[in-house]
Amino acid sequence: MKGIVKLLFLCCTTAILMLCSSCEESLPPISDTFSEQIRLNQIGYYPAAIKKAVIVDGPETQKFMVVDSVAMNVLLTGTLSSAEDWKLAGETVRIADFTKLTTPGTYLLLVPDLGYSYPFKIKKNVLHEAFLGSIKGLYYQRVGIPLKKEHAGKWHRDIAHLDDSIPFHPSTGKTSGYISSPGGWYDAGDYNKYIVNAAFPLGQFYLLQEQYPELVSDNMxxxxxxxxxRSDYLDELKYEMDWALTMQDGDGGLFHKLTTKNFEGMVMPSAATSQRYIVGKGTTATLDFAACAAQAYRVFKTVDSAYAEKxxxxxxxAYDWAMENPAVAFTNPEDVHTGQYGDADFEDEWFWANAELLVATQDSVYRNNIKKKAIDFNFKAGESWxxxxxxxxxxxxxxxxxxxxEPFYNSIKNGIIASADRLVTSAQELDYFQPIDDFHWGSNSDVLNAAMVMAQAYRLKGSPKYLIGVQQAMDYILGNNAMGVSYLxxxxxxxxxxxxxxxSxxxxxxxxxxxxxxxGPNSRLQDVAGGAVYPENPVPMQSWVDQEPSYASNEICLNWNAPMTYVLGFLEHESD
Structure with missing residues (x-):
């Protein structure tokens, strides 16, 4: 029935436009059916931003119109670009550029023979609600407290996983005993907690707080x-930081994770009752913790000095433990099959820990230990945590x-700018103007992590090309992509x-x-054996399915929300 309604709608649209393409009265009425072939940012655009929609396999017409969805009058008429074949997306497309439209309002893009796009807004602070929503998403991941209806609405749930008496797995080096390790956030689609993937996202969240401390106030x-x-943002971050602090052993090293031996089924937290363990200890988790804890000191010192000192x-x-144990790699014990977050290359973790502790303490020990040569400035999709x-x-x-x-500062500055230049150039040449061409697990976070590099270049130079690169990366995330999906x-x-x-x-x-x-899209398709069903031989940018079994393309994760929040916050502050 829905297909018949859509067909009738498109036929009426075409007929009316052919009869009177120049008069506003010819505009078809808005229905609840919108063209899946018109891809754009479904939330909206800042007035001064580049505004481009992608028209997929469209009709022969060259015209598009931007229509005020309230007054139903045409604000802008334009011509579509010439057709291009996009290999990563597997599509033939044309571009509708409506950058000239800067008047605040709610709009639809109309293409004859296709119909209307999803509605979108043009206004200042257009992404404010999405920004706050990406942070509130963390609250829904809280462990160890009930999510009450007054805060969680219809997503309220019972208390689960108090984690107040968790036994040590032998991989920790301890043969007996328990620790209390409550709170924190569930890491992803599962109910476990991992230090690597707590510290890394916290680092990105803290960076936003340090650079733009006024974005989130109390009661938001x-x-x-x-x-x-106190800022609700800091309160939410503290909930995770409090848990991370409980995972530090008496000798300073960090236990790797708090987890069941196997992933729980698709049940509510209160029904996930398998025994949980403290598992492993290693250099990666310890250095990541040292770095984010040093950031926490700087972020909290003006609002809670005792907590900051802690x-x-x-x-x-933690840093001292890592100095004595500089290369302890974590791998899952034979009887543990949850997320590994393993990493045997510690150079990046050492660099991050030295940098954060240096800025926090001004201690020359950390300055002398920073690797100053052969820093890799090249962003690579898939490197993530x-x-x-x-x-x-x-x-x-x-x-x-x-x-x-000064020479070291200049080398970093020049390296970041050069990396951002490469990303900007790639984005303008690639399908949907996103800065990556390789799609791994969490590819949306790769797009956003690349956008963070461009954001720093904008902070350094103020060149509009970097801001445009970040804005178009967010357009990709919010609907201007080969699936036509707003991924948040x-x-x-x-x-x-x-x-x-x-x-969920x-x-x-x-x-x-x-x-x-x-x-987001993941060309590796690791979840096919687990029940995810993809189209036959999907192209990279269409390797995504909206299916619950698809952990490879449709899972959620803390280290994906973190760059999402950073980029949204950056854009809310920097965009006009």
């Missing part, structure tokens, strides 16, 4: 701490140039409905938990 997120006189003490202690933290260290040093020598749950007209996320699968609600970023 409706979380239990709202009204305490974080700094823990950071130094294994290597991207070197960029976090560089971003911090760029913001604190007094901590390092709950934000946009066509969003993921069946994310690989246990609560088990809570009996139609809508998934909002504010969580789907991983």
């Amino acid at each position: 997120l409706n979380i239990p701490e709202s009204g305490n006189g 974080c700094l003490t823990a950071a130094k202690k 294994t290597a991207y933290m070197r960029f976090l260290g560089m971003f911090t040093l760029l913001d604190n140039k007094e901590a390092i020598s 749950t709950g934000f946009g007209d066509k969003t993921p409905m069946f994310i690989h996320h246990r609560q 699968a088990a809570d009996g609600l139609e809508d998934p938990v909002p504010g969580l970023l789907s991983g």
Whole structure:
């Protein structure tokens, strides 16, 4: 029935436009059916931003119109670009450029013979709600407290996983005993907690707070701490930091994860009752923790000096353990089959920890230990939590140039600018103007991590090309992509409905938990054996399915929400 309605709608649209393409009265009425062949940012654009929609396999007409969805009059008429074949997307496309339209309002893009696009806005602070939503998504991942209806709405749930008496797995080097390790966030679609993937996202969240500290004030997120006189953003980050602090052993090293031996089924947290363990200890987790704890010291020192000092003490202690244990790689024990987050190359972690501790303490020990030669400035898709933290260290040093020598500062500055230039150039040549051409697990986070590099170049030089690069990366995430999907749950007209996320699968609600970023296209298709069903031989940018079994393309994860929040916050501050 829905297909028949759409067909009738498109036929009427075509007929009316052919009869009177020049008069506003010819505009077809808005229905609840919008063209899937018109791809654009489903939330909207800043007035001064580049505004481009992608028209896929469109009709012969060369015209497009931007229509005020309230007054139903045409604000702009334009000509589509010549057809191009896009290999990564597997599509023949033309571009509708409506950058000239800067008047605030709510609009639809109309292409004869295709119909209307999803509605979108043009206005200042157009991404403000999505920005706050990406942070509130973290609240829904909280462990060890009930999510009350007054804060969680229809996604409220019972308390689960108190984690107040967790036994040590033998991989920790301990043969008996328990620790209390409550709180924190569930890492991804599962119910486990991992230090590597707590510290790395916290590093990105803290960077935003240091660079733009006024973005989130008290009472903006409706979380239990709202009204305490402190930024809701800091309150949410502290909930995760508090847990990370519990995972430090008495000798300073960090246990790798708190986990069941196998992933739980697709059940609510309160029904996931398998025994949980403290598993492993290693250099990667310890250095990542040292880095983010040093950032926590700087972020909290003006609002909670005692807590800040606690974080700094823990950071130094972790660093000292790593100095004595510089290459302890973690791998899953034979009886543990949850996320490994393993990494045997520690150079990036050392760089990040030295940079953050140097800026926090000004201690020459950390300055002398920073690797100054052969820094890799090339962004690589897929490196994420294994290597991207070197960029976090560089971003911090760029913001604190007094901590390092001028030649070293200049080398980092020039390296980041050169990396951003390569990303900007690639984005303008690639399908959908996104800066990557290789699609791994969490490819959406790769797009956003690349955007963070461009954002730092913009902060350094103020060149519009970098801001445009970041804006178009966000356009990609929010709907201007080969799937025509806004990948942030709950934000946009066509969003993921069946994310690989246990609560969303088990809570009996139609809508998934909002504010969580789907991983995005993944050409590796690792989840086919687990029940995900893809089109036959999908091209890279269409290797995504909105299916709950698709952990390879449709899972959510802390280290994907983190760059999403950073880039949204950056754009809200820097865009006109």
